[in-house]
Amino acid sequence: MTFRDYLDVLKDIVVSTAKGMAITLRTFFKVTTKGAITIQYPEVRDQIPLGSRGLLFNDVEDCISCKQCAAACPVDCIHIEADKKDTAGTPDFTKGGVRKTLDLKKFDIDISLCCYCGLCSAACPTDCLYHTKEYEYSVYERDKHIMDYLNYQR
Amino acid sequence: MSISQELVEGRLSQTTENLRTDELLLNMGPQHPSTHGVLRVVVTTDGEIVRAAKPEIGYLHRCFEKHSENVDYMGVAPYVDRLDYLASMNNSMGWAIAVERMVGIEVPRRAEFIRVIVAELQRIASHLLFFGTYGLDMGAFTAFLYAFREREKILDIFEMISGARLLYNYMWVGGVSRDMSPEAVTRIKEFIDYFEPKIDEYNTLLSFNKIFTERTKSVGIVDEATCHTYGLTGVMLRGCGVRWDLRKDLPYSIYNEVEFDVPVGSGQMGTLGDCWDRYFVRMQEMRESVRIIRQLIDRIPSGPHRGKVGKVVKVPAGESFTRTECPRGELAFYIISDGSAKPYRVRCKSPCFLNISTLNEITEGVMVADLIATIGSLDIVLGEVDR
Numbered sequence: 001m002t003f004r005d006y007l008d009v010l011k012d013i014v015v016s017t018a019k020g021m022a023i024t025l026r027t028f029f030k031v032t033t034k035g036a037i038t039i040q041y042p043e044v045r046d047q048i049p050l051g052s053r054g055l056l057f058n059d060v061e062d063c064i065s066c067k068q069c070a071a072a073c074p075v076d077c078i079h080i081e082a083d084k085k086d087t088a089g090t091p092d093f094t095k096g097g098v099r100k101t102l103d104l105k106k107f108d109i110d111i112s113l114c115c116y117c118g119l120c121s122a123a124c125p126t127d128c129l130y131h132t133k134e135y136e137y138s139v140y141e142r143d144k145h146i147m148d149y150l151n152y153q154r
Numbered sequence: 155m156s157i158s159q160e161l162v163e164g165r166l167s168q169t170t171e172n173l174r175t176d177e178l179l180l181n182m183g184p185q186h187p188s189t190h191g192v193l194r195v196v197v198t199t200d201g202e203i204v205r206a207a208k209p210e211i212g213y214l215h216r217c218f219e220k221h222s223e224n225v226d227y228m229g230v231a232p233y234v235d236r237l238d239y240l241a242s243m244n245n246s247m248g249w250a251i252a253v254e255r256m257v258g259i260e261v262p263r264r265a266e267f268i269r270v271i272v273a274e275l276q277r278i279a280s281h282l283l284f285f286g287t288y289g290l291d292m293g294a295f296t297a298f299l300y301a302f303r304e305r306e307k308i309l310d311i312f313e314m315i316s317g318a319r320l321l322y323n324y325m326w327v328g329g330v331s332r333d334m335s336p337e338a339v340t341r342i343k344e345f346i347d348y349f350e351p352k353i354d355e356y357n358t359l360l361s362f363n364k365i366f367t368e369r370t371k372s373v374g375i376v377d378e379a380t381c382h383t384y385g386l387t388g389v390m391l392r393g394c395g396v397r398w399d400l401r402k403d404l405p406y407s408i409y410n411e412v413e414f415d416v417p418v419g420s421g422q423m424g425t426l427g428d429c430w431d432r433y434f435v436r437m438q439e440m441r442e443s444v445r446i447i448r449q450l451i452d453r454i455p456s457g458p459h460r461g462k463v464g465k466v467v468k469v470p471a472g473e474s475f476t477r478t479e480c481p482r483g484e485l486a487f488y489i490i491s492d493g494s495a496k497p498y499r500v501r502c503k504s505p506c507f508l509n510i511s512t513l514n515e516i517t518e519g520v521m522v523a524d525l526i527a528t529i530g531s532l533d534i535v536l537g538e539v540d541r
Contacts, residue, residue, distance in 0.1 A: 074232050115232050117323040119323070
């Protein structure tokens with residue numbers, strides 16, 4: 001490489017970088033006049049669109065203990081226990097009018113295992129298991145991530 | 155005796171011969187920012203020269219193939235999403251097509267349109283991330299911010315369509331999990347109109363920047379013979395001038411109905427098949443993806459978004475090998491079914507694994523800084539390398 005070639009490269013570097021810097025400057029002025037693209041997260045929150053898959057919730061009143069969600073779950077994080085219902089009592093129905101033939105004893109979801117794939121809520125015949133928009137639920141103890149929906153309190 | 159005297163007497167060469175040089179073993183990674191994930195490269199250096207670079211993988215191994223033997227065909231989809239987590243849509247599209255071909259499910263036209271649009275958006279998002287991180291590897295920080303600004307818009311659209319931002323589980327066997335709303339269609343139209351001029355901006359900002367081209371030209375050269383030896387596909391193959399794209403040559407879904415070019419490397423900056431060529435092929439592919447979306451977005455037919463599929467997908471006994479074009483190369487699934495609800499054996503052929511396996515060969519004798527440039531241009535995702 002001769003000294004002249006070296007100068008040519010140097011010239012190219014300055015010119016092409018200046019072109020890039022022009023774009024950066026344009027963006028900079030756009031941001032300063034029209035406002036920033038980023039948001040200050042804990043104070044300002046983004047709008048979560050409808051149907052976003054967050055924390056799971058099960059409305060146990062409507063659950064018929066069919067265990068289809070547990071079968072569909074690819075990571076086996078749903079644990080259901082149910083007994084046969086006493087037929088002598090008054091028949092129990094869900095809001096959709098499906099008769100409950102089983103007595104739900106346990107409906108736990110280990111949220112720390114959940115992969116939010118949405119296969120369980122799609123399999124649910126009474127639509128009682130669904131994803132909420134909630135996404136901030138970190139806790140200090142791991143056991144607290146096992147959601148007991150029969151005694152649900154948050 | 156001074157050095158100048160030695161020079162005069164021509165004895166310096168003798169002195170350097172007597173100097174003892176030693177090779178140094180250097181561990182790059184697994185927490186090194188330029189290795190793009192948990193990759194460890196054991197580099198044998200001789201001064202600034204790389205003598206050998208051995209990639210050590212397995213830090214992200216999750217037994218994908220064994221896991222899929224224990225879940226049903228629908229349940230494999232979330233695992234497939236997690237292979238190449240930057241291009242989940244393309245991955246699960248491959249899986250869905252593989253299972254559909256075995257069962258013989260017909261996918262509705264509307265679902266095919268949505269699939270291709272979403273897969274091309276994902277390709278843009280994946281290439282944008284490459285563009286950003288490659289700039290970062292080369293010491294250009296601005297490009298990274300620009301790329302993430304655009305990628306964020308795509309992720310917002312995906313969240314609207316599928317309900318998730320990174321691991322969508324959107325492409326189900328027989329179609330897609332949810333229908334695309336008219337609002338999402340408008341958002342996609344807005345995005346492609348906004349995005350197309352930005353590609354020129356990126357080219358000015360980074361692609362033709364002299365500092366960037368000087369760092370990437372004639373570095374990490376992969377020639378056609380190497381590609382065939384290692385079985386490289388995708389951008390690695392196209393970067394060295396071979397016009398091979400499954401979307402064009404063995405079209406699946408509705409790729410045979412759309413017009414697009416297959417960009418290949420030209421060697422215009424240095425040697426054919428160097429890092430810059432691979433980089434620029436990806437930049438051009440983004441433009442082609444926009445072209446595909448533009449052709450499809452206005453004529454999405456109405457109809458169901460999922461074909462007739464039972465609650466449990468039962469696949470007849472047999473085997474199939476299906477490959478699709480992902481942003482990083484050809485992803486192939488080899489499925490053996492014994493007729494039950496779960497696959498008997500699944501084999502995943504990952505393009506990233508093959509890309510990283512060439513590292514030792516193509517970086518022999520280069521400088522350490524060029525090794526970083528080469529790893530970046532391979533565009534590997536460790537989730538797919540290790541599976």
